[in-house]
Amino acid sequence: MNQEVNIIGAGLAGCEAAYQLAKRGIKVNLYEMKKITKTDAQSSDFLAELVCSNSLRSNDVLNAAGLMKEELRKLDSLLIKAADKFKVPAGSALAVDRELFSQYITKMMEENPLINAIHNEVTKIDQSAYTIVASGPLTSDTLMDDIKKFLGNDTLYFFDAIAPIIEFDSIDMSKAYFKSRYDKGTPDYINCPMTKEEYDLWYHEVINAKLAKIKDFEFKVFEGCMPFEEMARRGYQTLLYGPMKPVGLEKDGEKRPYAVVQLRQDNLRKSLYNIVGFQTHLTFSEQKRIIRMIPGLENAHIIRYGIMHRNSFINAPKSINQFYQTKKNPKIFFAGQLSGVEGYVESIGSGLVAGINMSRLVRKLDLFEFSTYTALGSQSYYIASASEDYFQPMNTNFGIFPGLEYKHKKKERKTLYAKRSLEAIDQMIGSGVLD
Template identity: 45%
Template structure:
């Protein structure tokens, strides 16, 4: 049997390679690092989490949490390892990113059917192939894909938040709590009064950003769910207070008062040595980041192990090119997954890897490719990216707005989302019993 080639060692590629090998089909699994690094990666490990260590809300009545649970039911290697290497994060599934990616690297490298190769692939190979090269596909392969599809890429900009050394955070000011006291108190909260907030807001608006290249400036389009903090500040005095600096549901137990604004930090590692500034993705110059972010009470002496970075992401026009099985319409033996096809978020990338890998293996075994019920979060997401308007297509994260409505109107949002969950998991169980 000819091996399937999987290109790209991110979350999607890692999941795809594992699912193919688990089906008894040999895989040649390509990752260009460490021979060549993308602008956003720092290690050579598979499934490196470059923006945040959080996979989103754990509760299955939330969109991300439902996607987690669907992937657990389908034996996802990524979610299995995420559960294994989870760190406290309130109601979110967050991982020790170093242990998580190192474990996945070692696990896949040991599989007897996975031929793990380090090197850059510059053209789409023949045969059955899964493209999972992500939003920073290398230029040669990107150009070959452009020629193959006959279309230009769409692009937007994505940014990563700074990471702070835990010992440098002033615990006399920062306090531990989760919003509305949900789950374990897993966030460090830096409170600001009005005067402190306004000073921070003013300095953030004036801070110097890294300049974009001419071609980037012409095509730049920020993804709203990952908007740089300085861009939020420019939208108005209170924009951040309705976003990442919102004080709602947080009170300092030492004073009993709710702050005017709160900057939250989420634990990055199991030891609690590193903390991520939640929602503070940024394109500020590094010197400006230190100057402005140290104005936040509790971070006046902050040590940064990683400052924020911003990079260009690219994705194909999936509605015009792909089917809900994640096959290219003009070449069904070519499949793709991850941010390259316009899904947003770690869990969505893993879900795409699961389906692309599963279908690639089925093609190799002489079986028909599968699509998932659109009443599941996975099925709804892939139905959306294959059927949206090509003219206005933009990346889509998992959300309940893309799932078909219930048979009856339910006014209560928690109850409605709970019913979406129940229907999804029931339909997935039935589909799994009949299709897999």
């Protein structure tokens, strides 16, 4: 077979798609521009960089994100395999050492004889070549202009935020303590408790803190990554029912604090911790001042400040089908957050589905539609069939799964969804259609 596939972007989706194509004997040209020019959110030259959180969310199959991960494990996802290999303690969530994770994926891409990793910027889609566009939500302006011309409709966007990372040695553990909520699993999170008086003073400073300038005319924020200062402005108690919820986090022998700031391990060496839910677009000086008002973080050494960045995505229902294939040109696919999915796991899933279907197209086989009983299939169906007028990216959730066709107890619903999904995956694998 002489056909090659071009993949634009070596993030989570691009690397997963490259792996799925290569394991089916198809040569891949994997383009990544990071060594030439980086976006504001990128910091390393490694592929598959996790620029926001280091968490891939729940690992429980009774949660849609956890179920999608289990589906991906069954389907030999390279990136989920890497996440499992380099996981760090995070309670019931799957969080990873982001540096070791990206180093491993880079090694796998560069050492695969069928993958040609090309460090160069792509500014135009070759519409005569088999191509998967997985350039991410921070696609360069020149490539985005070409995408707009190709699709014939405007791309959309929202703003996303990144949380700061703190050096562990700078945390005062005489005030902070390790604990997981309700003592579930091991005590993996660092907790910084606040009294009502401390929270009141801190809250006043947060809602009056200076923001970094946003150049774009219209400021649209994705609800799943709302900056903590924006949440605070929605009301005094918003953070108390969100990332600073104290329930189940009281220190042994002491009464429950009024508010709690949690930090999650960011690397296997346990030298770095990120502040959970503290995505922000405060100025760097204000971030330092506000963070150092938190008990236990008075001398916090911030090794990466939070930033705000623009996330672009295509209007998926107008542009692509359930295979992630464009309606205008069957040789061109989109994957990752640019395709209209939201989240790390969802991006990996889109890369796997796009990679498998691109391999079938190249081999002149019928494209394969994943069952909507699965998290992967319900996601691809949702972005292809949602309303064109009001389309927004969405994390995987049981609300986009087909309902159960028989009577059942409400408390059993998630278990039944998971059972049905994994059975459907096993049937696909057993049929050989995914080979």
